[in-house]
Amino acid sequence: MADLRTNLAGIKSPNPFWLASAPPTNSGYQIMKAFDAGWGGAVWKTLGVPVVNVSSRYGSVNYRDKRMVGFNNIELITDRPLRDNLREISEVKKRFPDNAVIASLMVETREEWHNIIRDVENAGADGIELNFGCPHGMCERGMGSAVGQEPKVLQTIVEWVKEVAKVPVITKLTPNISDITRPARAARAGGSDAISLINTIQSIVGVDIDQFVPYPIVDGKSTNGGYCGPAVKPIALNMVKNCAQHPEVNLPISGIGGVENWRDAVEFILLGATTVQVCTAVMHFGFGIIREILPGIERYMDEKGFKTIEDFRGKALPNIKHWEDLNLKYKVTASINESKCIGCQLCYTACEDGAHQAIALSTDPANRIPSIIDENCVGCNLCSLVCPVEDCITMERRDDAKQHLTWGERTAAGNIPKGFNDELAGGLHHWVPEPMEALAKKKPRHYKG
Amino acid sequence: MAEYKRPTSEQEFAKNFSPKKPLMSDTEAYYESSRCLYCYDAPCINACPTGIDIPTFIRQINNDNKDGAAKTIYESNWFGHACGNVCPTEELCEGACVYNNSDVKPIEIGRLQAHATDKVIRSKKRLFITGKPTGKKVAVIGAGPAGVSCACELRMLGHDVDIYEAKAKPSGLCVYGVAPYKLTNEEALDEMTYLQEQFGFNVHYNKPVTGRADLDRLEKEYDAIFIGIGLGGTSKLGVPGEDKRGVIGALEFVEELRNKHQSTLVGSKVIVLGGGNTAMDAASESCRMGAESVIIAYRRGPEEMGAYSFEFDLAKKSGSKALFNVTPVEVMGNGSVTGVKFIRNKTAYGKIEAIPGSEFVEECDMVLLGTGQGKQVELLEQISGVKLDQKGRILDNRGRIVVNEHYQTSNPKYFAAGDAVNGGVEVVNAAAEAKKAAHGIDGFLKK
Numbered sequence: 086m087a088d089l090r091t092n093l094a095g096i097k098s099p100n101p102f103w104l105a106s107a108p109p110t111n112s113g114y115q116i117m118k119a120f121d122a123g124w125g126g127a128v129w130k131t132l133g134v135p136v137v138n139v140s141s142r143y144g145s146v147n148y149r150d151k152r153m154v155g156f157n158n159i160e161l162i163t164d165r166p167l168r169d170n171l172r173e174i175s176e177v178k179k180r181f182p183d184n185a186v187i188a189s190l191m192v193e194t195r196e197e198w199h200n201i202i203r204d205v206e207n208a209g210a211d212g213i214e215l216n217f218g219c220p221h222g223m224c225e226r227g228m229g230s231a232v233g234q235e236p237k238v239l240q241t242i243v244e245w246v247k248e249v250a251k252v253p254v255i256t257k258l259t260p261n262i263s264d265i266t267r268p269a270r271a272a273r274a275g276g277s278d279a280i281s282l283i284n285t286i287q288s289i290v291g292v293d294i295d296q297f298v299p300y301p302i303v304d305g306k307s308t309n310g311g312y313c314g315p316a317v318k319p320i321a322l323n324m325v326k327n328c329a330q331h332p333e334v335n336l337p338i339s340g341i342g343g344v345e346n347w348r349d350a351v352e353f354i355l356l357g358a359t360t361v362q363v364c365t366a367v368m369h370f371g372f373g374i375i376r377e378i379l380p381g382i383e384r385y386m387d388e389k390g391f392k393t394i395e396d397f398r399g400k401a402l403p404n405i406k407h408w409e410d411l412n413l414k415y416k417v418t419a420s421i422n423e424s425k426c427i428g429c430q431l432c433y434t435a436c437e438d439g440a441h442q443a444i445a446l447s448t449d450p451a452n453r454i455p456s457i458i459d460e461n462c463v464g465c466n467l468c469s470l471v472c473p474v475e476d477c478i479t480m481e482r483r484d485d486a487k488q489h490l491t492w493g494e495r496t497a498a499g500n501i502p503k504g505f506n507d508e509l510a511g512g513l514h515h516w517v518p519e520p521m522e523a524l525a526k527k528k529p530r531h532y533k534g
Numbered sequence: 535m536a537e538y539k540r541p542t543s544e545q546e547f548a549k550n551f552s553p554k555k556p557l558m559s560d561t562e563a564y565y566e567s568s569r570c571l572y573c574y575d576a577p578c579i580n581a582c583p584t585g586i587d588i589p590t591f592i593r594q595i596n597n598d599n600k601d602g603a604a605k606t607i608y609e610s611n612w613f614g615h616a617c618g619n620v621c622p623t624e625e626l627c628e629g630a631c632v633y634n635n636s637d638v639k640p641i642e643i644g645r646l647q648a649h650a651t652d653k654v655i656r657s658k659k660r661l662f663i664t665g666k667p668t669g670k671k672v673a674v675i676g677a678g679p680a681g682v683s684c685a686c687e688l689r690m691l692g693h694d695v696d697i698y699e700a701k702a703k704p705s706g707l708c709v710y711g712v713a714p715y716k717l718t719n720e721e722a723l724d725e726m727t728y729l730q731e732q733f734g735f736n737v738h739y740n741k742p743v744t745g746r747a748d749l750d751r752l753e754k755e756y757d758a759i760f761i762g763i764g765l766g767g768t769s770k771l772g773v774p775g776e777d778k779r780g781v782i783g784a785l786e787f788v789e790e791l792r793n794k795h796q797s798t799l800v801g802s803k804v805i806v807l808g809g810g811n812t813a814m815d816a817a818s819e820s821c822r823m824g825a826e827s828v829i830i831a832y833r834r835g836p837e838e839m840g841a842y843s844f845e846f847d848l849a850k851k852s853g854s855k856a857l858f859n860v861t862p863v864e865v866m867g868n869g870s871v872t873g874v875k876f877i878r879n880k881t882a883y884g885k886i887e888a889i890p891g892s893e894f895v896e897e898c899d900m901v902l903l904g905t906g907q908g909k910q911v912e913l914l915e916q917i918s919g920v921k922l923d924q925k926g927r928i929l930d931n932r933g934r935i936v937v938n939e940h941y942q943t944s945n946p947k948y949f950a951a952g953d954a955v956n957g958g959v960e961v962v963n964a965a966a967e968a969k970k971a972a973h974g975i976d977g978f979l980k981k
Contacts, residue, residue, distance in 0.1 A: 149596060426635075
């Protein structure tokens with residue numbers, strides 16, 4: 086049976102699933118409920134000098150009938166007095182001693198940092214997370230992402246924190262920066278015990294096209310918010326990977342960004358995360374999603390023979406190379422399973438208009454099953470991605486798997502295109518229809534023109 | 535099996551005849567439209583006689599542009615709302631949906647179409663601008679699907695249109711002939727009002743065109759004439775006793791039911807003769823009117839019925855039973871019908887043969903004839919130069935059963951489309967043909 090216990094820089098939790106510092110961790114009531122449901126840890130909604138929030142705080146990106154594939158907020162840190170939060174931290178820790186309670190903090194001066202760290206440690210917090218990520222509201226006051234974007238400032242504050250902190254310190258990073266490893270390295274230099282990422286991405290989630298105001302609307306006006314939810318997962322995965330691979334970062338990672346199910350969590354762990362933090366999915370579906378997450382990851386681990394999270398943490402990292410190290414001799418082409426094809430021809434139109442004109446339609450209009458023109462197929466995957474049928478279009482390996490030649494090797498050998506019309510151009514001998522053929526092509530009868 | 539109580543009030547009638555395809559809510563339309571795959575050269579479009587760009591209107595619904603969706607629909611089919619409700623979508627667009635190939639429920643195209651068109655009809659949103667006036671005038675005979683579709687299209691082309699309608703209401707079978715659980719009179723008439731307000735054609739009600747004198751006047755006053763008269767009443771059965779009380783045409787029964795609702799008299803034991811869609815409608819409706827037994831009697835086997843299988847299924851679900859391979863030989867009774875004498879048939883080499891001595895009587899107190907509609911030969915015969923075949927269908931100048939591709943008859947001033955030409959199909963076929971006929975008329979007027 087899979088052992089889900091984790092230890093992130095000394096912060097222990099019964100499983101790697103933590104609630105991120107956000108509205109779901111606003112109160113002891115919520116965190117008690119979450120621990121009772123099975124969550125392993127929780128990062129308390131950021132503590133500091135309480136704020137005053139606006140009304141109308143969230144906006145979302147819906148894709149077709151799927152709500153909240155992207156989510157945006159303009160809420161600030163806690164608006165509750167510190168004493169109430171501290172009392173509730175103690176209560177939660179008393180009732181759930183084995184679950185991780187991490188206090189997220191955001192204050193300004195060295196003195197404030199020292200004071201609040203002592204307070205949360207006295208209340209029983211197992212760790213501290215430094216909120217250097219919030220990209221709205223707080224950054225304009227010189228906190229949050231304003232710190233995360235200035236590695237030197239970040240390092241100084243981490244040093245202040247480490248002067249007094251007895252519990253492990255996690256530095257939470259903002260993605261609103263060109264190279265995430267710079268603040269990560271600064272966190273390490275300052276003595277941080279771990280990093281967590283990503284915080285939200287600065288965003289305008291959408292615009293009300295009748296009122297001419299972005300969402301969320303506060304009395305006819307709006308402001309940029311922080312973007313999160315399933316849509317940001319790819320960005321988060323890449324940044325986690327960058328930190329996990331960088332030799333000078335070398336810190337335990339708590340991965341954040343669009344985690345909603347067991348598979349998302351496995352992906353973060355495969356890229357080096359020790360724990361994952363979840364917010365949007367809970368705001369959408371409640372704490373109950375842990376009922377799907379825990380058995381999901383257990384089944385995966387049992388099937389793969391992984392006994393602990395450490396057994397597969399970072400396992401995908403060796404397989405992430407620079408582009409120039411990929412094998413140019415590897416060749417796949419698409420293959421359509423005719424018995425599964427339902428004849429929607431999305432693959433045809435995607436390839437025809439959006440890729441390499443490598444799919445043909447039958448000349449018999451009654452036969453709607455397209456066919457791959459092997460010699461034109463560059464193996465881009467697009468058809469297999471748009472196909473709505475499970476396992477109908479698959480990418481099949483066509484090379485003999487014996488040759489290996491990378492761009493790097495070709496560069497070293499001087500065997501790369503150099504001039505604009507070089508004979509070595511990759512697409513030189515690849516068939517492309519003449520422009521005028523576009524107008525001669527038979528169109529569906531309802532197309533205009 | 536469903537059991538229906540005889541309706542005694544408008545509420546009970548409405549309950550028994552609740553819509554087969556109820557109007558979608560915004561939420562349902564949003565979720566349903568989200569499922570559309572947006573196929574390339576979509577089979578649903580090709581299955582639609584009017585060629586509506588279905589994936590586009592569904593995408594427009596999904597992207598919160600319902601006016602645009604309605605416009606896409608109406609651009610191809612001026613009976614967009616009626617068709618959304620009454621079309622045999624299972625056989626057309628929805629039957630062609632690629633989801634059927636993977637055992638996923640096809641998109642509910644008919645209901646989405648009705649949803650989008652309902653929105654613009656209710657809001658009276660004007661979507662079309664009629665063409666620049668040409669000064670030409672066209673008379674349209676019949677305000678049914680063919681006549682009104684032709685009128686709308688002619689107005690888009692800038693021609694003036696007067697419609698002459700024999701009855702008191704427009705939309706033809708949409709008001710007088712389709713089952714009430716498919717489309718209500720209000721829905722059908724609201725669409726007519728919407729179209730008329732937008733296109734500004736004139737309709738003269740209770741003005742049947744009956745004889746040579748009427749035609750002379752039309753020929754004098756108008757530059758072209760469109761015949762959209764549909765079919766006539768139910769054909770005679772041709773067996774002794776069919777004049778007895780309680781024997782009525784299925785179509786006439788439906789017409790009465792649509793207009794008199796629960797006050798329509800329905801027997802307690804009903805026999806419906808025929809295997810077409812009208813017979814199925816009449817059977818389903820008799821059940822819903824609380825008949826104790828409803829029997830569909832058909833000369834041949836179930837696989838040879840003209841009705842769509844889903845219509846037969848609906849009739850059975852409503853409580854009808856079926857007798858196959860039987861031919862009515864006499865309607866029994868003394869003044870009022872008391873039964874139908876049948877003889878059993880066997881089919882040999884595609885022909886039916888009566889089995890001697892197999893006669894039997896099935897008791898009933900009402901007989902509905904779903905034996906097909908006659909053609910309006912009397913009127914058509916009076917149009918000089920318009921040729922008819924033996925079945926009364928309009929011939930073109932080369933003697934083909936259909937009129938030519940411009941829907942022009944052998945008298946060049948006369949055009950025709952819809953049931954009068956195709957022998958009686960769906961509303962959507964009439965809409966498709968009449969639109970083409972309008973372009974035929976336009977070409978003729980521009981010569």
